[in-house]
Amino acid sequence: MSGSGRNARPVVEGLFDFDADGVRLLMSGCAACGADFFPRAPVCPYCAGSDVADVTSAGTGATLWAWTAVNAAPPGYGGSVPYGFGVVELPGGVRIVTRITVADPAALSLGMPMRLTVDPVGIDDDGTEVVAWAFAPAGGVEGRA
Numbered sequence: 001m002s003g004s005g006r007n008a009r010p011v012v013e014g015l016f017d018f019d020a021d022g023v024r025l026l027m028s029g030c031a032a033c034g035a036d037f038f039p040r041a042p043v044c045p046y047c048a049g050s051d052v053a054d055v056t057s058a059g060t061g062a063t064l065w066a067w068t069a070v071n072a073a074p075p076g077y078g079g080s081v082p083y084g085f086g087v088v089e090l091p092g093g094v095r096i097v098t099r100i101t102v103a104d105p106a107a108l109s110l111g112m113p114m115r116l117t118v119d120p121v122g123i124d125d126d127g128t129e130v131v132a133w134a135f136a137p138a139g140g141v142e143g144r145a
């Protein structure tokens with residue numbers, strides 16, 4: 001896992017957590033319709049049911065659904081550019097908008113297996129590394145020139 005030093009903290013609380021065992025997306029699951037969704041919310045976005053429970057996903061079995069490269073830093077962003085950005089699909093169909101650890105679009109392909117990780121996006125004033133969740137090619141980047 002890259003950029004996951006002991007002193008790292010999430011860029012935003014409540015979206016993901018991580019420790020020595022790995023990274024988990026903090027999701028909700030709806031008892032009424034069975035859908036999982038991200039980020040967490042008190043009401044299901046699919047059926048408006050309010051019987052939702054906290055669930056987590058380790059991102060296992062994710063595949064790449066869409067991707068691009070971000071070449072200009074968004075306002076307030078202190079990390080490096082370019083960086084990869086896109087959508088991955090979890091088993092069951094939940095799609096996650098995410099950083100992608102590979103910035104070169106040509107190195108990625110539709111349906112590529114992806115794994116959840118964290119990626120550094122800046123450093124706090126006190127020197128703490130700030131990380132965001134990200135997806136990386138599960139088998140590394142292959143077929144790269």
Ligand SMILES: [Zn+2]
Nearest residue numbers: 030033044047
């Ligand atoms: Zn629902």
